Amino acid sequence: MGTTQLDTVPEPKYWHLKTVLSEALDSEFSVGEILPNERDLAARFGVARATLRQALEQLELEGRLQRRRGVGTTVAPPRMGVAVASEQHTWPGAAGDAWQPADCVTAAPPSAVAQILESDPEDGVHIVRRSRVTHGQPVAAELLYIPASSVPDLSGIDAPSGTARARAVLRELARLDLEGEDRAVELGSARADDAKELDRLPGAPVLVVTTRYFAEGRTAAVSVATYRADTCRLTFGDSGGVEIHHDPERRAS
Amino acid sequence: MGTTQLDTVPEPKYWHLKTVLSEALDSEFSVGEILPNERDLAARFGVARATLRQALEQLELEGRLQRRRGVGTTVAPPRMGVAVASEQHTWPGAAGDAWQPADCVTAAPPSAVAQILESDPEDGVHIVRRSRVTHGQPVAAELLYIPASSVPDLSGIDAPSGTARARAVLRELARLDLEGEDRAVELGSARADDAKELDRLPGAPVLVVTTRYFAEGRTAAVSVATYRADTCRLTFGDSGGVEIHHDPERRAS
DNA sequence: GAGTGGTCTAGACCACGTC
DNA sequence: ACGTGGTCTAGACCACTCC
DSSP states (O other): OOOSSOOSSOOOHHHHHHHHHHHHHHHHOOTTOBOOOHHHHHHHHTSOHHHHHHHHHHHHHTTSEEEETTTEEEEOOOOEEEEEEOSSOOOTTOTTOOEEEEEEEEEOOOHHHHHHHTSOTTSOEEEEEEEEEETTEEEEEEEEEEEGGGOOOOTTOOOOSHHHHHHHHHHHHTTSOOOEEEEEEEEEEOOHHHHHHHTSOTTOEEEEEEEEEEETTEEEEEEEEEEETTTEEEEESSGGGOOOOOOHHHHOO | OOOSSOOSSOOOHHHHHHHHHHHHHHHHOOTTOBOOOHHHHHHHHTSOHHHHHHHHHHHHHTTSEEEETTTEEEEOOOOEEEEEEOSSOOOTTOTTOOEEEEEEEEEOOOHHHHHHHTSOTTSOEEEEEEEEEETTEEEEEEEEEEEGGGOOOOTTOOOOSSHHHHHHHHHHHTTSOEEEEEEEEEEEEOOHHHHHHHTSOTTOEEEEEEEEEEETTEEEEEEEEEEETTTEEEEESSGGGOOOOOOHHHHOO
């Protein structure tokens, strides 16, 4: 018999292809290097372009590759650790905060947010947009929902919107006593506006972090932050400093 | 002119399709209901099956749909909140732990784990496999790496492997003074063995939670837990109890 | 304009669950 | 045996970036 192994589970082509490519990335390519284009690669492996793309998509999802239309496919650097929460709780906008306020409007919250805030959807909330840049690269976009009732002393501010108002709202919010916070992380896909800000195509995979801030015995603010899933590893606690490298043995199969 | 709007950005078909389907799911379907099969749906919308599938894939990624080969496509329930960490730190296997030990072997750790443990890859580690079931559904698979040096008093145990040994290792580990822990969350794709345990196909998107446990001034254990990304919302703190529902306004576009 | 990745088509066959 | 979703093909055209 020529076969040493029963082909009990015929492995899909794209799966095998992904393994082969992954090993090639480890041994024959360095970070930032450009791969051959998809048509050439497909021909080289003797598969249709769609099949090759299925393998590339998985590798991109795992943060191993970066693809840009009109440019090409490059080897991605290891994911960067992005600190999301530390042991002690702080208000958004506190000193050392990695976020940059972009603007602020006042409107009715989306129903899901109103539900978290346990407020009437008719009540106004201040919506602060912020963005986060690390190593010169945009990594996250955030919408911060702050009920108007959480920051009642905003009358002295004349700016109706914009960065100035965003800063004023955060300053007022920080006057409250932060009693606690909690978070949830889930997988999502980038909306068109977030995608633009994160320099990705709409639908790109993102990690959505929803944070509730508690003060005065209720939910005083809610943050919905959208992180690029391909380039980010979210860290909680003090693990931000440690870089975890790709392990061919474990992740490649 | 018949056009009221310049078609500056021709929306991809699958993107539009996803929006339409998403709205239909909100208004015309209830949880658990079976959708028409892919060939019928594609015909109904006048697109190729591959295009329809691209839309379904996104909706599955967002936790709106569940697809099973040989069965069909059903409307998924809202993601369940899965508590990953609370305010106070505890060893794995402590009372109230949601995990169930499956077995335990002693071997050399993969290089990435050895690096986190800051140990020699040649040194042995106990590898405890555990699984987590919520609402009768498997949600996560874990590999716990515990350096042999962290649990030196394991000589009295005769079981060389299996559940009994797993419990013994965890019991010994709990004798140490837990000084702290930290976590990282990133997107990954399920390896073949994890996929089987999670009742998904290989390559399915998963949330990988890496936890480091500190004791005696060093890393005493490392956990790599793989959660189903389609059905789980990972919670940190006390937010586990709150169910966040799908919001058509925000998530559907 | 040339070259890249992104979208789309219309087929075919396969693996799996159910009856 | 049948119907389902999963894989795969060989093309085509489009949107984007760079020169």
